[in-house]
Amino acid sequence: MLADGAQKTLENQTALAPTIVDTPISFRHLLRHCSRADHDSAERLFEGFLRAPDRQLPWFLATQHSALTALLQSRAAGDVLLSGLVLTDIIGRLAFDLRGLGRTPAPIEPADPLDPLAVDYLVLGSRLGTETMRRQLFGDRKREEVPQYFLTGTAPDLWRRHCAMLDDVATGSSRAERIVKDTNTGFALFQRAALAQPR
Secondary structure: OOOHHHHHHHHHHHHHHHHHHHHHOHHHHEEEEEEEEHHHHHOOOOOOHHHOOOHHHHHHHHHHHHHHHHHHHHOOOOOOOHHHHHHHHHHHHHHHHHHHOOOOOOOOOOOOOOOOOHOOOOHHHHHHHHHHHHHHHHHHHHHHHHOOHHHHOOOOHHHHHHHHHHHHHOOOHHHHHHHHHHHHHHHHHHHHHHHHHOO
């Protein structure tokens, strides 16, 4: 349960620095804590790509396209995503890159409707990791040689707005529990997408 995770986090903070107990933990930090294991499990799937990016690039891009398309399809009708334009732009860039590689991504089924804040967290948070990958893997290449997927940028203004929206969520509330659950469900979409793509 979320309440248990929050209590453990507070206990850990208190053990390290007793004065921190006077400062309530924000839901944003709690979400990061409660989704860390699922985040790390998803990231481990891409270690092979980081070791052999040229050979694994088609698989990696197909995985991202499949997962992000499923994520977009997992929003409830009428929900507005802060990351909506970013998400559709990324999917379009991935489609462009994959056409150039002659690769067709294997689709996966979307999840049940996800809380829009969970989708935003996954989309906008992934931009930070993608920028790190771009610098690591393509930092010495000309811009036209870099796949379009890696040129989206980090959308810092949207990320700050998203963080403020997360901070407005009350820890221990039913909304908070749903966002944590849906965020981990979103990470599972990336794992399913990775396994669905042929190497």
